[in-house]
Amino acid sequence: MNRILLADDDIELCDMLREYLQAEGFQVEAVHDGDAALQRARTNDHDLLVLDVMMPARNGFDVLRDLRRSSQMPVLMLTARDEDIDSIVGLELGADDYVTKPCNPRVLVARIRATLRRAQMTAEDGSEPASPEVLTLDDLQMHTGSRSVVLEGQAVAMTSTEYSVLEVLLREAGHVVSKADLSERALGRKLTRYDRSLDMHLSSLRRKLGPLPNGAERIKTVRGVGYQYTSP
Amino acid sequence: MHRLVWKIFLSFWLSLIIFAGASLTLASLFVEHARSEDDEQSPRDRLKLYLEEARRIAASEGTGGLTAWLEQLDRREVTPILLIDAQGRDLLGRPVSAHLAERIERPPPIHARHRRIPPRGLVQTPGGAEYRLVPDFRAVTLQRVLTRPRVVAIPFIAAAIISGLVSFFLARYLSRPIRRLSRATRQFGAGDLGLRVASTLGGRRDEVAELAHDFDHMAERLQALIAAQRQLLSDVSHELRSPLARLQVALGLARQRENNQPLPELDRIEREAERLNELIAQLLSLARLESGVGLSRAEELDLAALVSEVAESTDFEISGSGRNVRIVTCTPAQVEANPTLLHSALENVVRNAAKYTADGTVVEISLTPDDQRKGWILLQVRDHGPGVPEHMLARLFDPFVRVGDARDRASGGYGLGLAIAQRAIQLHGGEIAARNHPQGGLSVSIRLPTGQARETG
Numbered sequence: 001m002n003r004i005l006l007a008d009d010d011i012e013l014c015d016m017l018r019e020y021l022q023a024e025g026f027q028v029e030a031v032h033d034g035d036a037a038l039q040r041a042r043t044n045d046h047d048l049l050v051l052d053v054m055m056p057a058r059n060g061f062d063v064l065r066d067l068r069r070s071s072q073m074p075v076l077m078l079t080a081r082d083e084d085i086d087s088i089v090g091l092e093l094g095a096d097d098y099v100t101k102p103c104n105p106r107v108l109v110a111r112i113r114a115t116l117r118r119a120q121m122t123a124e125d126g127s128e129p130a131s132p133e134v135l136t137l138d139d140l141q142m143h144t145g146s147r148s149v150v151l152e153g154q155a156v157a158m159t160s161t162e163y164s165v166l167e168v169l170l171r172e173a174g175h176v177v178s179k180a181d182l183s184e185r186a187l188g189r190k191l192t193r194y195d196r197s198l199d200m201h202l203s204s205l206r207r208k209l210g211p212l213p214n215g216a217e218r219i220k221t222v223r224g225v226g227y228q229y230t231s232p
Numbered sequence: 233m234h235r236l237v238w239k240i241f242l243s244f245w246l247s248l249i250i251f252a253g254a255s256l257t258l259a260s261l262f263v264e265h266a267r268s269e270d271d272e273q274s275p276r277d278r279l280k281l282y283l284e285e286a287r288r289i290a291a292s293e294g295t296g297g298l299t300a301w302l303e304q305l306d307r308r309e310v311t312p313i314l315l316i317d318a319q320g321r322d323l324l325g326r327p328v329s330a331h332l333a334e335r336i337e338r339p340p341p342i343h344a345r346h347r348r349i350p351p352r353g354l355v356q357t358p359g360g361a362e363y364r365l366v367p368d369f370r371a372v373t374l375q376r377v378l379t380r381p382r383v384v385a386i387p388f389i390a391a392a393i394i395s396g397l398v399s400f401f402l403a404r405y406l407s408r409p410i411r412r413l414s415r416a417t418r419q420f421g422a423g424d425l426g427l428r429v430a431s432t433l434g435g436r437r438d439e440v441a442e443l444a445h446d447f448d449h450m451a452e453r454l455q456a457l458i459a460a461q462r463q464l465l466s467d468v469s470h471e472l473r474s475p476l477a478r479l480q481v482a483l484g485l486a487r488q489r490e491n492n493q494p495l496p497e498l499d500r501i502e503r504e505a506e507r508l509n510e511l512i513a514q515l516l517s518l519a520r521l522e523s524g525v526g527l528s529r530a531e532e533l534d535l536a537a538l539v540s541e542v543a544e545s546t547d548f549e550i551s552g553s554g555r556n557v558r559i560v561t562c563t564p565a566q567v568e569a570n571p572t573l574l575h576s577a578l579e580n581v582v583r584n585a586a587k588y589t590a591d592g593t594v595v596e597i598s599l600t601p602d603d604q605r606k607g608w609i610l611l612q613v614r615d616h617g618p619g620v621p622e623h624m625l626a627r628l629f630d631p632f633v634r635v636g637d638a639r640d641r642a643s644g645g646y647g648l649g650l651a652i653a654q655r656a657i658q659l660h661g662g663e664i665a666a667r668n669h670p671q672g673g674l675s676v677s678i679r680l681p682t683g684q685a686r687e688t689g
Binding site: 019105 | 470473474476477478479480481482484485488502505509528
């Protein structure tokens with residue numbers, strides 16, 4: 001059973017969401033402020049954190065920033081629908097995905113499942129049909145078994161979503177992957193209009209990996225088409 | 233002494249004093265000049281010169297020529313020079329004073345008589361007329377000086393220059409700040425609420441400066457009120473979100489209990505909750521657009537593609553109603569825009585047209601280069617609906633405006649869509665306007681600067 005940590009300052013909402021999520025087969029623990037959220041998240045007792053941005057004292061962004069220093073635990077942000085800048089900031093800080101609030105709880109459950117599926121490919125070995133392999137390209141090594149990335153001998157910390165995006169691009173290195181394709185294969189959902197998630201995940205990937213050893217751009221944006229991992 | 237009254241009073245007063253002084257100075261300078269000319273050239277030499285001239289003219293042109301010459305001479309010479317005929321009358325009819333007449337009557341000195349020298353200053357014309365050229369030194373009066381045309385010109389010139397300068401600077405001094413104020417008022421009215429004028433008037437402390445300060449106070453107050461109103465709107469909308477979020481989860485729980493069986497009441501609640509959510513989102517987006525934040529995350533955008541996308545999706549939404557959305561003309565155009573914002577602006581306009589167009593008609597969209605401005609693009613969305621009363625056209629872009637017909641009341645008015653569209657278009661440096669089409673229906677025109685317009689400035 002998946003354990004979910006729910007961080008939202010609206011206690012009544014948390015109670016109802018807990019009930020809803022439990023009925024969907026999740027185990028839910030709710031916290032109502034940023035400090036508690038960070039403290040509980042660091043215990044590694046949970047499989048996923050649902051994090052509201054608007055919280056007193058320490059807001060969702062601060063929690064995420066602090067959490068990412070030590071943990072790559074899957075995080076789903078709850079952002080205000082009109083503040084699309086919030087979702088961008090959240091993704092930049094390393095959230096795996098976001099859901100706008102108020103939201104239909106069915107949508108929330110679907111996003112939780114998709115994020116967990118990606119993350120659990122890492123945790124539960126053998127759930128992937130293919131046997132573990134090592135993808136190597138230039139200075140980059142990707143271990144699909146442990147879902148880890150090594151750059152010039154150094155492990156690179158990344159969220160499971162970032163890993164998924166990178167894996168799709170690496171397997172298609174030298175070819176352009178369309179945004180719609182990438183969204184379905186890496187995020188597990190259809191691309192919606194003006195969804196900035198992919199752009200944000202890619203920009204953090206670029207930041208973490210830097211350019212190729214020869215100085216060339218590692219991941220190219222092909223305008224109006226998609227993205228391409230530069231192959232030698 | 234900073235009052236405007238004093239400034240106006242002083243400038244008129246001083247300009248008159250300066251004018252009087254300047255006239256007198258110039259007149260005396262002229263007399264001085266005449267005197268110094270006399271010094272340089274003795275009156276006798278000058279007289280001799282005039283006499284020679286008179287004789288030459290008399291010989292060649294006769295009495296007529298002499299009269300003209302004398303008139304001209306009288307205009308510039310301070311001392312009146314008379315030409316007196318045998319009857320003792322001046323050629324120009326000027327009075328001949330007694331002492332002059334006496335001098336002419338006086339017989340020539342004895343030594344001259346012996347030598348048969350002609351009388352002094354004698355001028356003879358070929359016709360036999362005889363004149364005597366006589367200067368009348370006693371007639372040099374101030375009145376004569378002041379009535380010389382050259383002297384009369386001086387005060388006129390002085391008046392023109394002095395009063396011209398004073399009036400020009402006074403007028404500029406008065407009208408400049410007033411023009412600035414009226415421009416500021418217009419800009420403020422157009423929505424530039426941060427505009428203040430007092431600081432632009434320098435160190436002025438008169439009625440105009442007071443007016444400017446009053447303007448600033450008013451602007452300050454209005455800006456604060458409007459900001460408070462927007463803040464309230466934004467806060468209320470945010471606060472509405474929490475119960476709505478709870479409502480949606482409660483709805484989800486209810487559906488779970490019913491094992492996701494379709495229940496018409498729950499569907500209805502969900503639809504209404506969605507509507508409420510949509511309305512709150514619109515309110516917040518309007519509040520944000522009005523809070524004056526600049527255009528963020530703008531990128532080069534294919535406007536034609538955006539328009540076709542909006543047209544297609546709206547057409548799909550209303551399919552089955554007998555109404556359609558169609559693109560009539562489509563010119564390729566690139567604009568610098570925030571995609572989300574521009575998309576919602578266009579969508580609101582097209583949806584609105586689709587809502588009001590009559591059943592069985594088509595909403596026509598055309599994207600053409602703007603004839604009125606080079607490098608701009610013109611998007612027109614025309615419906616075949618009832619149109620809007622002329623006096624309401626300008627208010628069409630106000631939030632929640634109702635144009636007054638029954639159908640409008642039933643549909644809840646224009647809501648926020650057009651208000652958001654207007655703010656969004658303006659944020660992109662464009663314009664939006666509505667008019668009734670001559671053949672019926674409403675036509676909304678959106679003008680946007682394209683990449684071309686920006687390059688050429």
